[in-house]
Amino acid sequence: MTKDAFSHVNAWVFDLDNTLYHPSARLFDQIEVRMTNWVMRTLGTTQAEADQLRRDYWHNHGTTLAGLMREHDVDPLPYLTEVHEIDLTHLEKDPDLAANIRALPGRRVVYTNGSGPYAERVLEARGLSGLFDAIYGIEHADFLPKPERQAYETIFAMDGLDPTRAAMFEDDPRNLAQPHAMGLRCVHVSDDPVEADYVHYSTADLSGFLRGIV
Numbered sequence: 010m011t012k013d014a015f016s017h018v019n020a021w022v023f024d025l026d027n028t029l030y031h032p033s034a035r036l037f038d039q040i041e042v043r044m045t046n047w048v049m050r051t052l053g054t055t056q057a058e059a060d061q062l063r064r065d066y067w068h069n070h071g072t073t074l075a076g077l078m079r080e081h082d083v084d085p086l087p088y089l090t091e092v093h094e095i096d097l098t099h100l101e102k103d104p105d106l107a108a109n110i111r112a113l114p115g116r117r118v119v120y121t122n123g124s125g126p127y128a129e130r131v132l133e134a135r136g137l138s139g140l141f142d143a144i145y146g147i148e149h150a151d152f153l154p155k156p157e158r159q160a161y162e163t164i165f166a167m168d169g170l171d172p173t174r175a176a177m178f179e180d181d182p183r184n185l186a187q188p189h190a191m192g193l194r195c196v197h198v199s200d201d202p203v204e205a206d207y208v209h210y211s212t213a214d215l216s217g218f219l220r221g222i223v
Contacts, residue, residue: 011222012221012222012223014194014210015176015194017173017174018114018115018175018176019115019116019171019175020115020116020117020118020170020171020174021115021116021117021118021175021176021178022118022119022120022170022175022178022188022193023110023120023141023177024120024121024177024178024179024180024181024198025119025121025131025132026121026123026131027181027199028178028179028198028215029106029119029131029135029137030100030131034099036095036097036100036131040092043091043093043094043095044092045059045060045063046059047088047091047092048062048073051083052081070154071122071154071157072154074089074152074154075152075154085148085152086148089124089146089147089148093123093127093130097134098134100131100135101135102134102135103135103136103137103216105216106135106137106215106216106219107135107140109220109223110137110141110219111140112219112220112223113223116142116143116168116170117140117141117142118142118144118145118168118170119132119141119143119144119145120145120155120164121144121146121147122146122154122155123146124146124148125144125145126146127146128144129144132144143168145164145167145168147160149163149167150163150164151163155187156181156184156186156187157187158190161188161191162191165191172192173192173193176195176196177194177195177196178196178198178215179196179197180197182199182205182207185197185205185207186205188207189208189209190207194209194210195207195208195209196208196210196212198212198213198218199211200213
């Protein structure tokens with residue numbers, strides 16, 4: 010049974026974007042526009058060139074920021090601040106999800122490739138503030154992004170969690186490969202399930218899934 014598969018878990022790791030809210034909120038539409046504009050202004054490119062770099066760096070380096078740091082030695086902090094200054098007023102609070110997260114036994118953390126302050130804003134907009142023992146942004150992993158192994162090792166060591174007694178919830182399946190190898194129970198949160206050795210479970214309803222395992 011699914012519930013039995015999580016009976017050993019005492020640490021619950023949640024991605025933020027498109028995981029703790031549904032992709033239909035389309036926050037990344039706003040973020041991607043701001044990323045493209047930042048690249049245009051900073052690197053002196055056209056909009057088309059900036060948009061292509063944004064996509065290429067995400068694909069090849071895990072995040073656009075990682076590519077900009079490696080290829081252009083940019084300062085990450087101004088970038089993170091600017092690209093996450095988006096409108097969250099359309100996000101709705103989710104008391105059902107909040108209740109199911111609150112019911113999880115053990116430690117609950119958020120780990121995102123975005124910034125910590127941005128994560129706090131999203132959690133507040135969703136009515137999920139105060140539910141997590143820690144919130145980790147990319148800055149806490151020395152700006153190394155998921156899916157790089159060292160990024161997870163840094164965050165998990167910082168948090169003191171045992172990967173063999175943890176579960177991770179992610180919308181991007183490539184970000185589950187290393188957690189799976191480290192021993193976490195891996196759940197892909199998406200309307201479009203994928204079949205992969207490193208995905209133990211898939212769900213389009215995070216709240217309902219959590220309700221079924223506690």
